[in-house]
Amino acid sequence: MNRRLPRAVALYAVAGLLVSVWAFPVLWALLTSFKTERDVLAYPPLLVFTPTLANYRDVLWGPASILPNLWSSMVVSVGATVLTMLFAVPAAYALARLRYPGKRASGFYVLATQMLPPVGLIIPYYLVLQRVGGLDTYSGLVAIYLTFSLPFAIWLMVSYFEDLPYEMEEAALLDRAGRLRALWYVILPQVRGGIAVTTVFVFLNAWNEFMFAVVLGGNKVRPVTVAMFNFISVEQTQWARLAAGAMVAMAPVIIVGLLAQRHIVKGLTVGAVKGGGRR
Amino acid sequence: MLFVAPSGGAGTLERQERRFALALFAPAFLLLLITTTAPLVFLAWNSLQKLDMSMPWLSGFAGLDNYTKMGGDPRFWSSLWLTFIYTASTVVLQVVIGLSLALLVLRIPKGQGLLRVAAILPIVLAPVVVGLFWRTLVLSPDVGLVDLVTRTLGLGSHNWLGDPQLALISVIAIHTWQWTPFAFLVLLATLATLPPDVYEAARLDRASAWQRFRFITLPLIRPAVVMVVILRTMTALSAFAAIFAATGGGPGTSTEILNLYAYRTSFTELNIGYGSSLAMVLLAITVFVSWLLFRRRKART
Numbered sequence: 359m360n361r362r363l364p365r366a367v368a369l370y371a372v373a374g375l376l377v378s379v380w381a382f383p384v385l386w387a388l389l390t391s392f393k394t395e396r397d398v399l400a401y402p403p404l405l406v407f408t409p410t411l412a413n414y415r416d417v418l419w420g421p422a423s424i425l426p427n428l429w430s431s432m433v434v435s436v437g438a439t440v441l442t443m444l445f446a447v448p449a450a451y452a453l454a455r456l457r458y459p460g461k462r463a464s465g466f467y468v469l470a471t472q473m474l475p476p477v478g479l480i481i482p483y484y485l486v487l488q489r490v491g492g493l494d495t496y497s498g499l500v501a502i503y504l505t506f507s508l509p510f511a512i513w514l515m516v517s518y519f520e521d522l523p524y525e526m527e528e529a530a531l532l533d534r535a536g537r538l539r540a541l542w543y544v545i546l547p548q549v550r551g552g553i554a555v556t557t558v559f560v561f562l563n564a565w566n567e568f569m570f571a572v573v574l575g576g577n578k579v580r581p582v583t584v585a586m587f588n589f590i591s592v593e594q595t596q597w598a599r600l601a602a603g604a605m606v607a608m609a610p611v612i613i614v615g616l617l618a619q620r621h622i623v624k625g626l627t628v629g630a631v632k633g634g635g636r637r
Numbered sequence: 638m639l640f641v642a643p644s645g646g647a648g649t650l651e652r653q654e655r656r657f658a659l660a661l662f663a664p665a666f667l668l669l670l671i672t673t674t675a676p677l678v679f680l681a682w683n684s685l686q687k688l689d690m691s692m693p694w695l696s697g698f699a700g701l702d703n704y705t706k707m708g709g710d711p712r713f714w715s716s717l718w719l720t721f722i723y724t725a726s727t728v729v730l731q732v733v734i735g736l737s738l739a740l741l742v743l744r745i746p747k748g749q750g751l752l753r754v755a756a757i758l759p760i761v762l763a764p765v766v767v768g769l770f771w772r773t774l775v776l777s778p779d780v781g782l783v784d785l786v787t788r789t790l791g792l793g794s795h796n797w798l799g800d801p802q803l804a805l806i807s808v809i810a811i812h813t814w815q816w817t818p819f820a821f822l823v824l825l826a827t828l829a830t831l832p833p834d835v836y837e838a839a840r841l842d843r844a845s846a847w848q849r850f851r852f853i854t855l856p857l858i859r860p861a862v863v864m865v866v867i868l869r870t871m872t873a874l875s876a877f878a879a880i881f882a883a884t885g886g887g888p889g890t891s892t893e894i895l896n897l898y899a900y901r902t903s904f905t906e907l908n909i910g911y912g913s914s915l916a917m918v919l920l921a922i923t924v925f926v927s928w929l930l931f932r933r934r935k936a937r938t
Contacts, residue, residue: 369745376738377755380818383770384758386782390774399780449665456658457651464662471673473923475875477899478916481683481909482676505673512665537657566763568878573904583765583878595773604766615761619754622761 384612391601398597413602424603427585431607433496434571434581435564438503442511442560447553450515451541455527465516472509479505480573487574494576502570507560514559518552519545555621562611582607677920684917688910703914712890713915716898720922723809723894724873730813731869732862735820740850742821743828753825756818764815768882771811772798776883798884801891808880808892815879816872820865827861828854863934867927874923895919 390398392409417424452458453465483502484493492498526544546553571581586607589600615622687699707713742752759767775782776797784794797807831854839849855862877896880886886893886901893901896919903912 369741370748372738372741373745373748373752376742377752379814380755380759383775383782383814384762386774387770401780403780403785445665445668448661452658452661456654456661458655458658458662461658464666467666468669471669473871473920473927474673474677475896475899475916475919475923476877477875477896477903478680478913478920479673479676480900481903481913481916482679484904485683485909486676486679501672504668505676508665508669508672537653562761566761566765568763568765568881569900583763586766586769586882590769590773597773600769600773604769608762608766611761611763612758615757616754619757622757 387601387604390598391605393598395596395598413598414606417599417603417606422588422599424582424585424588424606427580427582428607430496430575430579431565431581431583434499434503434579435561437496437500438507438564439557439561441500442504442507443553443557446508446511446515446556447546450512451519451545453512454516454519455522468509468512472506474505476506476569480570483570484573493574494578496579498574499570499579499581502574503564503567506567507563510563511556511560514556515549515552518549518556521552522548551621555618558614558618558621562614565611680913680916683910684914686910686913688908688913690907690909699910703911704918706911707914707918712893712898713895715890716893716895719805719892720874720894720896720919722805723812723876724870726809727812727816727873727876728866728869730809731817731820732865734813735817735865736824736862738817738821739825739828740854742825753822756822758818759815760818760822762815764876764878765882767811767815768879771807771814771879772883776807799888801888804884804888804892808883811879811883812873812876816869820869823861823865824858827858831857860934863930867930867934870926870930871923874919874926895922 391413392411393404393407394410394412397404397407416422419425449468453461453468479502483498487493487495487498522545526548527540529544565581566583567581568583572584575581575584586600586603589596589603684703685698685700686696687702688696742749745752762770773781776784778784778794778796778799779788781797783797788794795803798804835853836849839853844852875896876894877900880892880894880897881900884892886897890898895915899912899915899919902908902915
């Protein structure tokens with residue numbers, strides 16, 4: 359027994375260290391967002407200070423407001439997510455459940471499209487969009503966001519479809535329900551959870567995207583990830599405003615991440631565990 | 638066989654299924670063709686062009702000039718070397734730290750939930766925000782968190798992102814900080830599914846803790862580990878936003894991995910032709926590395 363106690367203490371110490379290393383920078387940013395710019399630079403750092411909401415007021419309604427940027431992010435992310443899901447779910451069902459010629463090759467093709475590095479995509483997109491006046495437009499950004507969200511969503515949905523028992527489809531088909539009706543009324547309701555998780559993942563990835571947004575966006579379409587640089591210039595960094603802006607910009611992903619925590623872990627593992635076992 | 642027809646015309650049913658499948662798959666396939674494959678062809682074409690936006694009058698077909706130019710471009714070789722260091726070190730660190738922590742945490746009876754919550758935080762943050770957090774709050778000289786620690790310990794203040802060597806270490810640390818939770822969560826979930834009776838048997842056979850890990854745990858979680866390595870390698874090879882935000886590839890070119898070099902060449906120096914050929918090289922590396930890793934996965938399972 360007495361050999362076990364120190365061991366437990368050590369375990370919890372490591373776990374505690376872990377929590378603080380991962381959570382601390384975020385908590386520190388949260389704390390900083392309530393400080394005045396002067397308090398931020400105090401040494402030793404102030405743990406006790408008079409909190410202010412001025413930074414949040416500035417980043418939301420001040421001259422450097424990020425509200426238009428939040429709107430840009432919202433439009434692009436929702437647009438990309440809706441389109442992605444509309445195309446990905448049927449394709450994933452075919453890939454997971456149906457027999458057709460070239461099935462393996464088509465599955466591999468979907469996987470292979472993900473290998474193209476973003477920088478390799480953005481050059482041709484830039485040239486084409488520049489020619490057709492598509493720079494700084496929502497449709498241009500949505501189009502390039504599909505390049506990473508569509509293959510990802512297809513493969514994640516495949517794993518959810520594969521989990522379903524076959525009997526259900528057979529029963530539905532014997533009822534002469536027709537394949538489309540069987541898919542719509544019997545199968546899709548069974549993967550509701552998977553569709554929800556995939557939708558959330560696709561949305562978060564689009565919301566967090568930066569490289570495409572910084573090159574293909576502009577003054578009109580300027581997602582919030584790009585707007586973070588408003589608070590940093592060569593002359594000075596506006597620490598507290600940057601922290602407040604980042605908190606606002608990341609609030610959706612942090613909230614969804616914490617709420618959907620279990621699903622995110624499952625979503626991450628579905629591919630890892632299953633992909634390793636078969637194929 | 639998915640479905641055996643009860644009577645008459647199995648061929649009809651098969652044809653029906655095939656048509657249905659194509660109708661479902663074709664739209665996504667066409668969309669991928671337009672949004673990913675067509676741009677790739679255009680990229681390959683551009684990599685054979687002289688296409689410098691600052692000297693547009695010189696544009697024209699250049700054959701393999703862009704590729705042969707790389708041989709004598711020290712900045713290219715340096716970016717290639719940095720890509721290798723960055724990818725190898727971040728992936729190894731993530732897997733080793735993630736797996737050790739998962740093994741540790743598995744023994745903690747209570748409080749795993751809190752750990753998972755903490756681990757989710759870095760993963761969901763936008764890499765660009767992570768880069769900015771680290772550049773300001775964590776690594777700033779004098780007021781950053783790391784400097785607070787080193788100053789308190791009497792190790793003095795350091796310009797973490799301004800010194801070439803420290804900057805490389807810093808961007809590796811940033812990437813490792815953000816993505817180790819991924820390896821940790823996946824491996825923790827995998828470890829939790831392992832059958833306990835195997836371990837009971839091993840314990841009865843007086844197998845040591847190391848033997849149990851080496852001969853039971855490791856083979857069982859190998860597929861998950863390889864999958865983590867594949868996914869993490871792909872992310873590291875195309876890492877961009879966090880480095881861009883933290884150092885912009887600098888100081889000088891000391892954190893300029895190939896991805897950033899291709900970006901800077903194309904959009905800062907506006908040499909689109911050469912940038913395209915650099916992107917093609919990065920694509921070739923990505924394909925080659927994933928082929929290696931996938932082959933390894935097949936061989937072992």
